[in-house]
Amino acid sequence: MSRNTKQVPKEEIIKQLETCDIVRQLLAKKPKERKALVDTYGCQQNEADSEQICGMLSQMGYGFTDNVEEADLVLLNTCAIREHAEQRVFGNVGALVHSKRRNKDKIICVCGCMPQQEYVTEKIKRSYPHVDLVFGTHKLWQFPSLLLSVLQNKKRVFAIEDEGGRVAEGLPVLRKFSYKASVPIVNGCNNFCTYCIVPYVRGRERSREIEDIVREVKDLVNGGCREITLLGQNVNSYGKDLEKAKDFSDLLIALAQLDGDFLIRFMTSHPKDASDKLFAVMEQYPNKIAPQLHLPVQSGSTRVLTAMNRGYTREKYLELIRQVRARIPDITLTSDIIVGFPGETQEEFEETLSLIELVEFEALFTFVFSARKGTPAEHFEDPMPIVQKKENFQRLLDVQNEISERKHAEYIGKTLRCLVDQIDEKGNVIARTPGGRRVHLEKDCGKLGEFVDVSITNASKWSLFGVIQK
Ligand code: SAH
Ligand code: SF4
Ligand code: F3S
Numbered sequence: 001m002s003r004n005t006k007q008v009p010k011e012e013i014i015k016q017l018e019t020c021d022i023v024r025q026l027l028a029k030k031p032k033e034r035k036a037l038v039d040t041y042g043c044q045q046n047e048a049d050s051e052q053i054c055g056m057l058s059q060m061g062y063g064f065t066d067n068v069e070e071a072d073l074v075l076l077n078t079c080a081i082r083e084h085a086e087q088r089v090f091g092n093v094g095a096l097v098h099s100k101r102r103n104k105d106k107i108i109c110v111c112g113c114m115p116q117q118e119y120v121t122e123k124i125k126r127s128y129p130h131v132d133l134v135f136g137t138h139k140l141w142q143f144p145s146l147l148l149s150v151l152q153n154k155k156r157v158f159a160i161e162d163e164g165g166r167v168a169e170g171l172p173v174l175r176k177f178s179y180k181a182s183v184p185i186v187n188g189c190n191n192f193c194t195y196c197i198v199p200y201v202r203g204r205e206r207s208r209e210i211e212d213i214v215r216e217v218k219d220l221v222n223g224g225c226r227e228i229t230l231l232g233q234n235v236n237s238y239g240k241d242l243e244k245a246k247d248f249s250d251l252l253i254a255l256a257q258l259d260g261d262f263l264i265r266f267m268t269s270h271p272k273d274a275s276d277k278l279f280a281v282m283e284q285y286p287n288k289i290a291p292q293l294h295l296p297v298q299s300g301s302t303r304v305l306t307a308m309n310r311g312y313t314r315e316k317y318l319e320l321i322r323q324v325r326a327r328i329p330d331i332t333l334t335s336d337i338i339v340g341f342p343g344e345t346q347e348e349f350e351e352t353l354s355l356i357e358l359v360e361f362e363a364l365f366t367f368v369f370s371a372r373k374g375t376p377a378e379h380f381e382d383p384m385p386i387v388q389k390k391e392n393f394q395r396l397l398d399v400q401n402e403i404s405e406r407k408h409a410e411y412i413g414k415t416l417r418c419l420v421d422q423i424d425e426k427g428n429v430i431a432r433t434p435g436g437r438r439v440h441l442e443k444d445c446g447k448l449g450e451f452v453d454v455s456i457t458n459a460s461k462w463s464l465f466g467v468i469q470k
Helices: 010-028 044-059 083-102 118-127 137-153 198-202 210-222 248-256 276-284 302-307 314-327 346-359 386-409
Strands: 035-040 073-078 107-112 133-136 157-159 180-184 227-231 263-267 292-294 332-339 363-368 415-423 429-432 438-441 451-459 464-468
Touching: 010 044, 010 137, 035 044, 044 073, 044 107, 044 137, 044 180, 044 227, 073 083, 083 107, 083 118, 107 137, 133 137, 137 157, 180 210, 210 227, 210 248, 227 248, 248 263, 248 276, 276 314, 302 314, 302 346, 314 346, 332 346, 332 386, 346 386, 363 386, 386 451, 415 438, 438 451
Parallel strands: 035 073, 073 107, 107 133, 133 157, 180 227, 227 263, 292 332, 332 363, 438 464
Antiparallel strands: 415 429, 415 451, 429 438, 451 464
């Protein structure tokens, strides 16, 4: 398929930008500035989408607020990854009915991954009549015209067609931070892990052109951005759908060669497609590419991995870990684990425990399996009682906590170049190590977005503590 059929034509993007002006003029007639509240759930991809939504809202003349009562427009950008995530959103959408009663003109939008599933949209149509606008991930770039239609016609709008996926370049972005940014490089997913909803709600993989990404990163760096996180459900398959033969390593090299003092991170790497070629590039550019790898393993049992359709074995995974550590010995490794996948036996769970003890990740993101409608695993036999799954989950946490504590203790006495990442109203400061771990610094030291040399003085299972070296 030619690239052009996948990229939204420029004229259509221009039309959306013109629609922003029409909305702006419409709102200018109102007595006071209109305000929007954007509530984001889920992964960094959704956070990045929300920055585009905020970019479009700002272009349409909206200001922003955290206060629901004050908001003229409330938008929930939703996540469908686990049942719990969806229940939270439904609860919050339901609660908005009161606020809508108090202000009939308030516009309520639900977008993102959830409405891309038919049953969700049907439920909103039926049970949440106070929701005015529902659109899926494929329609994000059409937000201005969808909103205009709601404003003009005062009728509910549902736009959830699945276009399979296109790339929309040139939309405005309102970034939350000036010193760090996320840059999506490939949208969607082709992997169809049997438990996962993402391929159904995000469409097929489509990569952005390398030139578009390089231009965006260059502009960010020139604007003072110090940390850039490249995003994709499987960054290692970047470029496979492009006409020009470019892969993720080519992209990393192009970015690492840009001038400036900045660090590149990326997530998520898929063990099926990660390779020593990638690790070699990371080794080659230690000052530009962070020594960090989030490599979700999901399970330590090859049988379970096969049932999950992950495309690698326990041995292949351990070999990848050996390769990356051979090249970058102090790399920060993290992973995701699903406990209680349907049919996982107690022995197979023990294999997961043994894998995490072998690898010694610095941190894990752990989840109990949650059946998602429309995925193959929804119908797999699942004999293990939930109490047993929860017990296993707790055991996994306990084992990992011990490992994290041990790994963190190894930092004590080291000096690392860290980026000051957060300063709260009480003056508490948090910086990030090159590998992405959090370091608590002394109060009122360092400037947000500044690189500082930090001596690590203490550590716990959750985080590190340090002082800035003058
Ligand atoms: N693309 C990434 C993961 C994105 S989802 C990858 O392949 O690694 C983030 C994590 O959520 C997954 O790694 C998995 O551990 C977890 N997850 C996804 N679907 C799930 C489900 N149905 N139940 C429980 N955990 C799930
Ligand atoms: Fe989901 Fe698998 Fe795709 Fe990750 S790679 S988003 S887990 S289907
Ligand atoms: Fe959730 Fe969609 Fe991300 S389902 S995890 S927000 S891609």
